[in-house]
Amino acid sequence: MMNKPTILFDLDGTLIDSTEAIVNGFYKAFRSYNLTEPTKAQICSLVGHPLEYMFGSLGVKEHLIADFIAIYKDDYRQNYLAQTTLLPSGFEAVSKASEFANLGVVTTKTSLYSKNLLENLGILKYFSVVIGRDDVTHPKPNPEPILKALEAIGKSSKSYMIGDTPMDAKAAKSAGIFSIGVTCGYESRENLESICDYVCLDTLSAVEYIKISNS
Template sequence: MSDLTKILVIFDLDFTLIDNSFAICKAFNYALESFQINPPMKEKIIEKIGIELKDMFLDYLDDANAERGVHLFRQYYRTHFFEGVKIIPGAIDLLEKLQGLRYKLALLTSKKTELAIKLLEYIDLKKYFDFILGEQQEFKPKPNPEPILYILSKFPKIDKVFMIGDHDVDCLSAKNAGINFIGVLSGNTSEKNLRKCAGEDAIIIKHVGNIDPPIHLI
């Protein structure tokens, strides 16, 4: 068995550890309404959560206005990010187990780092993480490997790395960075699509509460 103190687990945030869709949908609709665009169905927004924010707006706006949409989204979200947030069942238990086993834990999200930290503090999850990385101008977003490779640079003594996420963009990020991937079905990506990315032998489970350390993470 691997030395557990030399294993790093990188978590995605939205639909992997938390459901923040209520605030995200409200912020997205606030931005679109500023352009006199009728808000889409909630399900249409939710299925895009996890990709780069600007790309979400490009389905409705041209490039220049998509940039403005991102600004308006963040303006609203900055003061409403905590509304309706829910922790995915089993997430706290898993984080506590991994911390107790002395795994290194990191978080990689498409949210701005500052807002991700505030949100984690609000729901009392920040204490579990050794490193938190959100969207940064100096890094290309998922699925580019740059963010994961930057996280790896912060843990030079690590022997094995896992990425846990709900979206195929998380899978592609892990694949592009050359690390292991575990998929969870608590988001909107189907098992079929996750396996298409990760491979038929990949570990794909219902939600993080079904991960059994160290069985799945060795």
């Protein structure tokens, strides 16, 4: 495994589109308390952060955040498989990457939901490890989840993190690995270029860049 590079993937906005499931879960939580729902754009701007941070940033009082998360998770649990799809070229990106690299997932979703999604979408078999929010004490942008994934996979010639938010890049930099931003998700190219080592259109382009860099 040491002679192969390692590629770690974020999920939302990088490999999958679960916008509908996420937004509907937030709407359900706010409606349950008869509060004005945040806009879809407001919710999407926070995707990738832990739920505690997302609800707090949307104005939920601290003592209610746990209740909002519980309502969100209940709704998400019922709908996430039906309301989540692979991004265009997502399957091709993972399949192609598996031909020359060791693969892992690092996400702020829980590992159970992540594995269920990946299995349902037909790509779980390609990944050696899936690190979710429940597997670490400090999620991205802390390097802990990336370091944990790298430890599980083993030594590689070079390691990369592909993600659609600055949090992915910050975690990668702190972990000492190369960060690639993709503009197919929830962040602008300008913001990604300000922190990522490299930025491209989508995850397949990122995989092709890594393959060329290691040929």
